[in-house]
Amino acid sequence: MRSQLDRTEKLLIVGLPILIALGFILPEWIVNYIQVSLGTGLVALGVMIQMRAGLVSFGQGLYFCIGGYAAGMAGKFLGISDIFLLLACGLIASVTIAFAAGFLLRRYREIFFAMLSLALSMILFGLLSKLEMLGSTDGFNLPSATYLGWAPEGDTAKHALYVATCIPTIICAFLLNRYLRSPMGYIGEALRENEIRLEYLGTSAHRAVHIKYVIAAGVSGIGGVLWALALGHVDPEMTNWTTSGQFVFISILSGTGNIVAPLFGTFILEIVRVYAVELSPNTWQMILGTLMLLTIIFLPRGLWSLIQEKKHAKKSGGEK
Amino acid sequence: MFLLLVGMLFAMFISSTEKSRKKLFIIFSMKTTYSEEELIMQNNTQVLSKRTSIWLAILAVSSVAATFSTQAVADDKEVKLGIVTFLSGGAAGPFGIPARNAAELMVESINAGTVPAPYSAKGLAGAMVTPIYVDEASKQKVADYKKLVQKDSVDAIVGYISSGSCKAIAPVAEEEKKLTVLFDCGTPQIFEDIVTEPKYVFRTAAHATMDNVAAAKYVLDTHPDAKSIAGINQNYAWGQDSWRDFSASMAVLKTDVTTTTEQFPKIYAGQYGSEISALLTKKSDIVHSSFWGGDMEALVIQGGGRSLFKRSQVVLTAGETAIEGLGAQMPDGTIIGARGPNGPLAPDNALNDWFQKAYSDRYGSSPTYPSYHMAQAILGVKAAMDKAGSTDQEAVIAALKGSTFESPSGTVSMALSDGHQAIQETAYGTYKFDKETGKSTLVNIKRYAANCVNPPEGTKSIDWIKSGFKGADCK
Numbered sequence: 001m002r003s004q005l006d007r008t009e010k011l012l013i014v015g016l017p018i019l020i021a022l023g024f025i026l027p028e029w030i031v032n033y034i035q036v037s038l039g040t041g042l043v044a045l046g047v048m049i050q051m052r053a054g055l056v057s058f059g060q061g062l063y064f065c066i067g068g069y070a071a072g073m074a075g076k077f078l079g080i081s082d083i084f085l086l087l088a089c090g091l092i093a094s095v096t097i098a099f100a101a102g103f104l105l106r107r108y109r110e111i112f113f114a115m116l117s118l119a120l121s122m123i124l125f126g127l128l129s130k131l132e133m134l135g136s137t138d139g140f141n142l143p144s145a146t147y148l149g150w151a152p153e154g155d156t157a158k159h160a161l162y163v164a165t166c167i168p169t170i171i172c173a174f175l176l177n178r179y180l181r182s183p184m185g186y187i188g189e190a191l192r193e194n195e196i197r198l199e200y201l202g203t204s205a206h207r208a209v210h211i212k213y214v215i216a217a218g219v220s221g222i223g224g225v226l227w228a229l230a231l232g233h234v235d236p237e238m239t240n241w242t243t244s245g246q247f248v249f250i251s252i253l254s255g256t257g258n259i260v261a262p263l264f265g266t267f268i269l270e271i272v273r274v275y276a277v278e279l280s281p282n283t284w285q286m287i288l289g290t291l292m293l294l295t296i297i298f299l300p301r302g303l304w305s306l307i308q309e310k311k312h313a314k315k316s317g318g319e320k
Numbered sequence: 321m322f323l324l325l326v327g328m329l330f331a332m333f334i335s336s337t338e339k340s341r342k343k344l345f346i347i348f349s350m351k352t353t354y355s356e357e358e359l360i361m362q363n364n365t366q367v368l369s370k371r372t373s374i375w376l377a378i379l380a381v382s383s384v385a386a387t388f389s390t391q392a393v394a395d396d397k398e399v400k401l402g403i404v405t406f407l408s409g410g411a412a413g414p415f416g417i418p419a420r421n422a423a424e425l426m427v428e429s430i431n432a433g434t435v436p437a438p439y440s441a442k443g444l445a446g447a448m449v450t451p452i453y454v455d456e457a458s459k460q461k462v463a464d465y466k467k468l469v470q471k472d473s474v475d476a477i478v479g480y481i482s483s484g485s486c487k488a489i490a491p492v493a494e495e496e497k498k499l500t501v502l503f504d505c506g507t508p509q510i511f512e513d514i515v516t517e518p519k520y521v522f523r524t525a526a527h528a529t530m531d532n533v534a535a536a537k538y539v540l541d542t543h544p545d546a547k548s549i550a551g552i553n554q555n556y557a558w559g560q561d562s563w564r565d566f567s568a569s570m571a572v573l574k575t576d577v578t579t580t581t582e583q584f585p586k587i588y589a590g591q592y593g594s595e596i597s598a599l600l601t602k603k604s605d606i607v608h609s610s611f612w613g614g615d616m617e618a619l620v621i622q623g624g625g626r627s628l629f630k631r632s633q634v635v636l637t638a639g640e641t642a643i644e645g646l647g648a649q650m651p652d653g654t655i656i657g658a659r660g661p662n663g664p665l666a667p668d669n670a671l672n673d674w675f676q677k678a679y680s681d682r683y684g685s686s687p688t689y690p691s692y693h694m695a696q697a698i699l700g701v702k703a704a705m706d707k708a709g710s711t712d713q714e715a716v717i718a719a720l721k722g723s724t725f726e727s728p729s730g731t732v733s734m735a736l737s738d739g740h741q742a743i744q745e746t747a748y749g750t751y752k753f754d755k756e757t758g759k760s761t762l763v764n765i766k767r768y769a770a771n772c773v774n775p776p777e778g779t780k781s782i783d784w785i786k787s788g789f790k791g792a793d794c795k
Binding site for chain 2: 027032040126129130136137139140230232235237270273274277281282284285
């Protein structure tokens with residue numbers, strides 16, 4: 001059964017060409033918002049898969065930032081601008097650091113996990129703000145991306161980067177969906193429900209958390225590279241707690257029901273913000289806040305539950 | 321926008337069941353009444369969430385409608401200015417809001433034609449100005465910028481306070497080919513490292529090097545026997561750059577000056593007890609600080625209480641924004657800068673008299689340097705558009721490049737970086753609180769000519785300082 005494609009995966013496969021086609025049809029400013037949303041959406045995905053296991057990471061910005069800075073530093077100091085190498089740099093850097101930090105974090109749950117992950121991300125924020133070599137709080141700019149020696153310019157470059165953002169994002173979402181449906185993924189849900197029983201069944205909860213943490217960090221790192229390339233600039237704000245909080249906000253707003261939810265959620269939030277700023281430049285935060293309150297009150301399982309709740313009703317028992 | 325909605329709908333359709341498909345259909349057809357059968361299908365909570373979904377759908381539809389309605393046909397006698405400053409966050413109070421206020425005032429006065437000569441003609445080259453305000457406190461600054469250019473089709477963008485924003489925006493502005501006037505950010509890197517051959521990016525305020533070179537000169541003019549300096553600056557780009565420029569300038573101007581201590585507390589720390597102790601024990605002749613906003617007020621109040629200002633001569637390079645609010649709490653004798661000849665350091669001219677009065681009548685407080693910088697940027701655009709006689713971008717750029725224009729803080733010349741970076745004279749003063757009138761004043765004001773405190777064309781700021789100010793003309 002598991003080798004078959006489930007509905008989400010079909011959606012992702014169909015969605016990719018549509019997403020790429022949209023990049024050529026829609027006005028560029030919207031495409032730009034889609035592009036940055038895919039980058040941050042990946043990080044929200046990282047938060048979401050941890051939420052599935054009952055772990056709220058309040059410091060996911062750490063790996064978002066590590067990804068962005070790894071790509072930026074590879075460009076600045078080593079002169080690398082090939083997108084595949086930059087993605088590899090971001091992925092390796094974030095996975096390595098997550099692997100090390102995981103030994104500490106896997107021992108904590110709930111608020112302690114949240115606070116410790118937050119603390120780690122703020123340590124990096126403090127460090128980067130002090131480093132004059134890396135532009136301190138002003139950050140520094142990234143080179144334009146090249147693709148295996150091909151260096152497009154002008155509109156071609158914009159489209160190429162957009163396509164190069166869509167493909168890794170969809171691949172990551174696809175793989176994460178596979179992961180969540182695998183035994184390893186289901187251990188996450190068991191972890192949230194009853195950790196002691198899980199241990200009695202013969203699995204290490206620590207190991208499961210560690211793996212989940214590293215996977216989440218890897219996706220966030222890739223998200224960081226893609227976002228930084230779209231922006232052309234990185235600064236320590238990427239690992240500030242407000243950024244991390246936004247990822248949690250997106251995950252709550254969109255719901256943890258489906259892997260596609262955070263990607264959509266990010267974009268919807270971005271568009272709502274744009275119009276909120278246009279509507280009232282001085283108090284746009286109030287509109288966003290009201291929206292979040294309403295979502296929490298009326299849709300406690302996120303925007304995605306608009307689509308999903310019927311499915312549960314039908315399959316009485318909620319088994320997938 | 322519409323296509324996008326269709327795409328989203330399509331995606332939702334695929335991954336939804338029969339029932340939710342029906343529901344989605346209801347949502348998007350905006351049906352407000354339900355058939356008996358539909359109602360039976362729902363239990364209470366679902367009806368509630370259906371209402372919610374309708375509510376959300378209305379929101380979505382209205383936002384789509386907003387897209388189309390804002391794309392109204394542009395009047396050919398209208399010119400759109402995108403104005404980006406901090407409207408929220410820590411920098412909004414001391415910088416962002418005074419700048420936005422100045423922008424509002426300038427736009428209204430320009431449209432009404434009430435600005436004194438040489439700006440008394442209505443509008444920009446006859447076209448009425450429509451401002452679009454955007455909050456700089458956003459994580460997607462570049463996407464917001466592109467939205468201004470492409471969706472709102474602005475004719476020019478005036479904005480950006482944070483140097484980080486300017487660094488990110490400058491290359492994008494060149495890519496988008498849109499006239500962008502940076503009005504306040506200080507880092508000299510913009511044209512020295514990031515956009516070395518600018519065409520569309522301008523900066524109408526002098527960069528931060530001028531502030532600290534002039535501070536060093538003022539210190540030595542008023543305290544020629546100073547032997548030691550110390551610094552307390554926020555540990556981020558602005559603080560580090562300010563201290564680097566100031567200490568390098570002092571080292572060049574007076575070779576026997578020693579640096580006793582460099583304090584770098586973190587930004588928004590609010591408590592400077594240990595740093596003040598360190599400064600007190602070192603007993604330096606001069607203490608330099610580029611603090612701003614709430615941090616500076618905290619430093620003044622905490623340092624004032626512990627006689628830091630009595631023991632050392634304190635220089636506050638961005639002190640001007642707080643003097644009106646602090647009043648008697650700011651110790652007399654403190655050296656105050658305003659990032660240019662702004663506020664109480666502004667020269668005596670008709671434009672400045674008008675600006676001071678119009679601003680304080682309207683907002684109940686005197687304009688501070690971010691207000692001056694904003695007014696300067698908008699007047700620069702006006703001067704260029706009036707001179708070009710049109711709002712056509714190419715003509716405006718040609719007119720602005722290398723131009724010289726008047727502002728409330730005196731004459732501004734776009735002399736550096738191939739005519740894209742402004743220089744102007746600057747001034748420093750010493751604080752004096754007038755107990756009788758309750759007014760904050762600056763006395764012993766010294767002015768420094770533009771060519772004396774700015775590097776010549778083609779020289780990087782820090783190289784220029786280290787070369788001993790080669791080419792400076794301090795007559």
